[in-house]
Amino acid sequence: MARITHLECTKCGQRLSADTPQTVCPQDGGVLYARYDLNAIKATLSPGQLRGRACTMWRYAEVLPEAEPVSLGEGFTPMLPSREYPNIYIKDEGLNPTGSFKARGLSAAVTMAKHYGLKKLAIPSAGNAAGALAAYAAAAGIEAYIFMPKDVPMANRIESEYYGAHVTLVDGLISDCARMVGERKQIEGWFDVSTLKEPFRLEGKKTMGYEVAEQLGWRMPQGIIYPTGGGVGMIGMWKAFDEMEQLGWIGPKRPKMVAVQSAGCAPIVKAWDEGKAAAEMWANAATKAAGLRVPKAYGDYLILDILRKSRGTAVAVTDLEIMDALHQWARVEGIFAAPEGAAALAANRKLRENGFFDSQDTVVLFNTGTGLKYLDALDCAQQRSRKDLPTSRQIAGIIGPY
Numbered sequence: 001m002a003r004i005t006h007l008e009c010t011k012c013g014q015r016l017s018a019d020t021p022q023t024v025c026p027q028d029g030g031v032l033y034a035r036y037d038l039n040a041i042k043a044t045l046s047p048g049q050l051r052g053r054a055c056t057m058w059r060y061a062e063v064l065p066e067a068e069p070v071s072l073g074e075g076f077t078p079m080l081p082s083r084e085y086p087n088i089y090i091k092d093e094g095l096n097p098t099g100s101f102k103a104r105g106l107s108a109a110v111t112m113a114k115h116y117g118l119k120k121l122a123i124p125s126a127g128n129a130a131g132a133l134a135a136y137a138a139a140a141g142i143e144a145y146i147f148m149p150k151d152v153p154m155a156n157r158i159e160s161e162y163y164g165a166h167v168t169l170v171d172g173l174i175s176d177c178a179r180m181v182g183e184r185k186q187i188e189g190w191f192d193v194s195t196l197k198e199p200f201r202l203e204g205k206k207t208m209g210y211e212v213a214e215q216l217g218w219r220m221p222q223g224i225i226y227p228t229g230g231g232v233g234m235i236g237m238w239k240a241f242d243e244m245e246q247l248g249w250i251g252p253k254r255p256k257m258v259a260v261q262s263a264g265c266a267p268i269v270k271a272w273d274e275g276k277a278a279a280e281m282w283a284n285a286a287t288k289a290a291g292l293r294v295p296k297a298y299g300d301y302l303i304l305d306i307l308r309k310s311r312g313t314a315v316a317v318t319d320l321e322i323m324d325a326l327h328q329w330a331r332v333e334g335i336f337a338a339p340e341g342a343a344a345l346a347a348n349r350k351l352r353e354n355g356f357f358d359s360q361d362t363v364v365l366f367n368t369g370t371g372l373k374y375l376d377a378l379d380c381a382q383q384r385s386r387k388d389l390p391t392s393r394q395i396a397g398i399i400g401p402y
């Protein structure tokens, strides 16, 4: 493991070797960060050398684990200038394999699982991470054991089954799924790839930070609005910014990081508003944005620290605001977003109205997945409000009940 010098606990600083599979800090359960010899990398790699490399997240190979990638072409997604708002960019993660940004983290985690010779991986998931694990495990010839709420979007269940994963549908939330994986993993011989409970999903997700910088010409935006469940993408991007500064690729300036959550499950927003360093478990979590239905994030202390250090904020938006934003993005931008991604647009509207951002600010909104994975949920929502049904003009040529 030449490039990674060690793994470091984010709570106590303890160092662990990356030569064998690791989970969390044995001392205090802290999240582990992979550390690299950035000085050595700085001496041999400059941003200019990235030109012409593969348009996947593995173009940043020097700051990723040194192992044969299990890749399906993830990353280097489009950074689209908004047609509606000047200086707003939409980072469209819906174009990833399996239709969401979860592909990045699971590509990295499965790469390392294969490298370590692990045979059985287990995951509790709100839906998209399950599909991504199932796909990458299939590509790696590894078994995947998936636990997800029984009301996940249908696409997540069906794709996982097609990829050959062992799927268990749970009458509960992702936190119940996590408990079940925790209880059984020892007896079953599963390695747990839960969010932030192994170090490499974070390494995959951090590549979004490298891409934001590269695609904006190595200039930091004023803000990044990120739909936050477990918060891995936000934590990963922040780690990437620190690495890039040490590599001399960017300066000390950082974007204001904004965590957007659904009003039906907003533990980070509540903790932020109350000035707390960690979040409490959110009771009765409910939202159409399945990926944001995370009642307690394992890395809550890291997310809240990033919001503070970046002078960012946390915003809750309702499902109605999410649905309105989803329609708007589809009609104005030509982007059919996941509800989680649409939450970023809804938050952007609020933050412009209340003056947190102004029209001069360059802000990147993350659409974390494609709406195509939510057809069942979105169709139900549409049927409930007839005014949103397509007009005959929109479906010209088809004779139907409209």
Ligand SMILES: Cc1ncc(COP(=O)(O)O)c(C=O)c1O
Residues within 6 Å of the ligand: 100, 102, 126, 127, 128, 129, 195, 227, 228, 229, 230, 231, 232, 233, 234, 290, 291, 292, 338, 340, 341, 368, 369
């Ligand atoms: C589409 C989508 N967006 C956002 C999230 C939240 O991601 P994170 O756990 O990195 O905060 C998820 C998680 O399932 C998701 O599927």
Ligand SMILES: [Zn+2]
Residues within 6 Å of the ligand: 009, 010, 011, 012, 013, 014, 025, 026, 027, 028, 029, 030
């Ligand atoms: Zn520790």
